[in-house]
Amino acid sequence: xxxxxxxxxxxxxxxxxxxxxxxxxxxxxxxxxxxxxxxxxxxxxxxxxxxxxxxxxxxxxxxxxxxxxxxxxxxxxxxxxxxxxxxxxxxxxxxxxxxxxxxxxxxxxxxxxxxxxxxxxxxxxxxxxxxxxxxxxxxxxxxxxxxxxxxxxxxxxxxxxxxxxxxxxxxxxxxxxxxxxxxxxxxxxxxxxxxxxxxxxxxxxxxxxxxxxxxxx
Amino acid sequence: xxxxxxxxxxxxxxxxxxxxxxxxxxxxxxxxxxxxxxxxxxxxxxxxxxxxxxxxxxxxxxxxxxxxxxxxxxxxxxxxxxxxxxxxxxxxxxxxxxxxxxxxxxxxxxxxxxxxxxxxxxxxxxxxxxxxxxxxxxxxxxxxxxxxxxxxxxxxxxxxxxxxxxxxxxxxxxxxxxxxxxxxxxxxxxxxxxxxxxxxxxxxxxxxxxxxxxxxxxxxxxxxxxxxxxxxxxxxxxxxxxxxxxxxxxxxxxxxxxxxxxxxxxxxxxxxxxxxxxxxxxxxxxxxxxxxxxxxxxxxxxxxxxxxxxxxxxxxxxxxxxxxxxxxxxxxxxxxxxxxxxxxxxxxxxxxxxxxxxxxxxxxxxxxxxxxxxxxxxxxxxxxxxxxxxxxxxxxxxxxxxxxxxxxxxxxxxxxxxxxxxxxxxxxxxxxxxxxxxxxxxxxxxxxxxxxxxxxxxxxxxxxxxxxxxxxxxx
Ligand code: SF4
Numbered sequence: 001x002x003x004x005x006x007x008x009x010x011x012x013x014x015x016x017x018x019x020x021x022x023x024x025x026x027x028x029x030x031x032x033x034x035x036x037x038x039x040x041x042x043x044x045x046x047x048x049x050x051x052x053x054x055x056x057x058x059x060x061x062x063x064x065x066x067x068x069x070x071x072x073x074x075x076x077x078x079x080x081x082x083x084x085x086x087x088x089x090x091x092x093x094x095x096x097x098x099x100x101x102x103x104x105x106x107x108x109x110x111x112x113x114x115x116x117x118x119x120x121x122x123x124x125x126x127x128x129x130x131x132x133x134x135x136x137x138x139x140x141x142x143x144x145x146x147x148x149x150x151x152x153x154x155x156x157x158x159x160x161x162x163x164x165x166x167x168x169x170x171x172x173x174x175x176x177x178x179x180x181x182x183x184x185x186x187x188x189x190x191x192x193x194x195x196x197x198x199x200x201x202x203x204x205x206x207x208x209x210x211x212x213x214x215x216x217x
Numbered sequence: 218x219x220x221x222x223x224x225x226x227x228x229x230x231x232x233x234x235x236x237x238x239x240x241x242x243x244x245x246x247x248x249x250x251x252x253x254x255x256x257x258x259x260x261x262x263x264x265x266x267x268x269x270x271x272x273x274x275x276x277x278x279x280x281x282x283x284x285x286x287x288x289x290x291x292x293x294x295x296x297x298x299x300x301x302x303x304x305x306x307x308x309x310x311x312x313x314x315x316x317x318x319x320x321x322x323x324x325x326x327x328x329x330x331x332x333x334x335x336x337x338x339x340x341x342x343x344x345x346x347x348x349x350x351x352x353x354x355x356x357x358x359x360x361x362x363x364x365x366x367x368x369x370x371x372x373x374x375x376x377x378x379x380x381x382x383x384x385x386x387x388x389x390x391x392x393x394x395x396x397x398x399x400x401x402x403x404x405x406x407x408x409x410x411x412x413x414x415x416x417x418x419x420x421x422x423x424x425x426x427x428x429x430x431x432x433x434x435x436x437x438x439x440x441x442x443x444x445x446x447x448x449x450x451x452x453x454x455x456x457x458x459x460x461x462x463x464x465x466x467x468x469x470x471x472x473x474x475x476x477x478x479x480x481x482x483x484x485x486x487x488x489x490x491x492x493x494x495x496x497x498x499x500x501x502x503x504x505x506x507x508x509x510x511x512x513x514x515x516x517x518x519x520x521x522x523x524x525x526x527x528x529x530x531x532x533x534x535x536x537x538x539x540x541x542x543x544x545x546x547x548x549x550x551x552x553x554x555x556x557x558x559x560x561x562x563x564x565x566x567x568x569x570x571x572x573x574x575x576x577x578x579x580x581x582x583x584x585x586x587x588x589x590x591x592x593x594x595x596x597x598x599x600x601x602x603x604x605x606x607x608x609x610x611x612x613x614x615x616x617x618x619x620x621x622x623x624x625x626x627x628x629x630x631x632x633x634x635x636x637x638x639x640x641x642x643x644x645x646x647x648x649x650x651x652x653x654x655x656x657x658x659x660x661x662x663x664x665x666x667x668x669x670x671x672x673x674x675x676x677x678x679x680x681x682x683x684x685x686x687x688x689x690x691x692x
Contacts, residue, residue: 005300005301005302005307005311008301008302008303008307008514009301011303012301012303012460012512012514012518013282013285013286015514015518015519015521015522016281016282016285016518016521017282018522019279019281019521019522019526020279020280020281020282020283060488093502094502112502112503114416114450114503115416130485131485131486133486133490138497138501138504139500139501140500140501140502143501143502143503143504144445144449144503144504145446145449145450145502145503147445148442148445148446148449149446165471166470166471166474167468167471170466170467170468170471179295180295180432180434180492180494181494181498182493182494182495182496182497182498182501182504183448183449183491183492183493183494183504184434184491184492184494185445185489185490185491186486186489186490186491186492187488187489188485188486188487188488188489188490189488190488191440191441191442191488191489192440192441192488193353193354193404193440193441194370194440194482195352195353195354195357195370195371195372196353196357196372196375196377196380196400196403196404197241197244197376197377197400198244198245198248198370199400201400201401201404203404203405203408204353204404204408204440204441204442204443205351205408205411205412205415205441205442205443205446206441206442206443206445206446206488206489207442
């Protein structure tokens with residue numbers, strides 16, 4: 001279906017060029033300008049003090065717990081499930097580091113089923129201090145649906161991966177040289193709506209609860 | 218949507234008489250203005266942020282062809298299919314064809330103003346495809362068979378009771394017959410019903426807040442998470458976007474997101490800011506198999522080529538609506554088309570033509586609040602004034618106002634006559650002035666005096682006072 005409206009494309013660009021060409025700016029200049037910002041070598045600002053990040057998470061309605069190593073994760077998830085009286089299976093993504101954990105007797109599955117997903121535990125790649133945001137990149141070990149379908153979304157984040165601002169995330173991704181994933185989700189608190197009489201209601205179409213588990217080794 | 222902007226005056230009368238609407242507008246205004254103020258207080262230099270936002274958008278517009286081609290290159294390299302649409306009808310056809318090609322029965326939609334602009338729902342329905350609005354506010358106006366009345370809060374004109382009634386009427390068929398009272402119950406019921414629709418839809422259509430030339434990504438900003446379900450669950454994801462949505466790079470998105478959330482809802486950032494780049498990768502477990510982008514012109518290149526081109530910086534935050542005294546008293550529907558408030562008063566005549574929307578540029582007191590809150594510093598009053606000039610030159614506008622303007626012009630050209638006329642005017646007004654310096658009834662201005670008093674002139678004109686002062690000094 002590509003290019004089946006080549007004519008419209010050319011016509012639109014032609015009309016735009018009537019305006020832009022007048023300014024006599026060579027393409028080269030602009031691309032240099034663009035590349036400048038892309039290559040910006042400035043170092044990535046990691047955050048070592050969790051204080052601001054934690055208070056931002058609280059502001060946006062997320063709950064947090066801090067553990068000191070991966071071994072404590074099982075207990076933490078257990079506690080969350082018990083506290084919230086959840087009776088269904090917890091889903092973790094296939095192929096992820098979460099799968100390598102010994103979940104003992106816990107009711108955990110790697111079978112991601114869109115229709116019955118109630119609780120998911122997934123990994124965040126990064127955290128953003130400025131806004132209390134979690135960065136999740138889609139991949140075979142991180143399907144996007146697991147971030148939006150469940151009622152309870154538990155996100156595991158390593159404290160060494162918290163950066164100052166969104167710009168640091170882009171720097172990291174560029175440094176990585178990999179292709180961008182299909183989806184980058186910046187998640188800030190549980191889903192919400194204020195469409196009815198401005199009453200903020202938590203839990204619209206996405207998760208009603210966002211629980212962040214920070215591994216601070 | 219069939220534009221009703223021609224009958225603006227009639228629409229206004231209806232809105233002002235609507236008590237429920239007036240109530241909703243009042244709460245809305247209070248909440249939104251207050252939230253924005255609180256959010257910008259937290260930024261050290263919000264003015265600097267606005268200036269940068271303006272520069273990013275203006276820079277992109279002056280190299281629009283370059284960035285569009287850059288976007289095209291990167292988007293298609295990621296496996297996306299790009300379609301250019303000159304106008305609304307071309308855009309509708311492209312979308313309907315994609316849906317037919319996939320034999321789609323239902324389409325789930327994220328909130329999109331450009332979708333409203335091109336009238337995609339009507340076109341889909343005609344083609345036998347059911348469009349389902351998934352943003353709660355859009356869903357409510359769809360149930361009510363109305364148009365959104367605000368670009369951020371589509372059902373701002375609806376009270377809770379009206380929504381309760383709508384749900385009980387339309388949700389019976391899903392077996393929901395519990396009487397609802399709380400907002401939380403309404404939201405929960407909508408979530409449940411919508412979930413099945415998400416899981417069964419064949420196509421998802423979303424708008425775009427930004428298109429990133431650097432990476433070919435589409436950025437969608439939401440709070441409910443509906444946009445993400447629309448773009449993740451169905452096999453096909455179609456994005457509709459006006460071509461002014463383009464920005465150079467990811468860093469520009471970061472800056473504009475800081476402005477957008479604060480200006481729109483008073484949030485530092487909305488719950489979800491998502492970047493979609495091409496369809497799902499082969500190894501991914503979910504995501505659409507096809508990603509289409511419909512890049513829509515529909516009058517934008519003409520706008521770029523005109524004295525109104527700054528309007529293309531608009532990031533659709535709604536702040537100008539929330540701060541506009543006219544919007545605050547008449548609401549969105551009175552504007553008669555998709556875009557209301559100050560931004561709508563510029564965009565509607567620019568897209569549909571002055572014949573269709575001639576009254577809108579006049580529905581403004583030129584108080585300047587919109588410009589002072591606009592995150593990308595669009596000089597809305599200036600743009601409205603130039604539309605008025607266009608209108609006058611084209612011999613449009615009401616006969617009375619044209620006549621009055623001509624008379625005024627005659628006096629303005631002759632200072633002596635002007636002086637004499639204003640003094641006489643003041644004298645005549647003093648004859649009908651009631652006590653406390655206000656006039657209860659004014660011939661030729663009954664529209665004004667029927668709802669409030671006209672302030673009576675206080676003493677002499679500035680010119681006369683000036684002369685007196687001068688004489689005193691000389692003495
Ligand atoms: S004109 Fe400015 S304030 Fe109004 S919606 Fe557009 S960006 Fe927001």
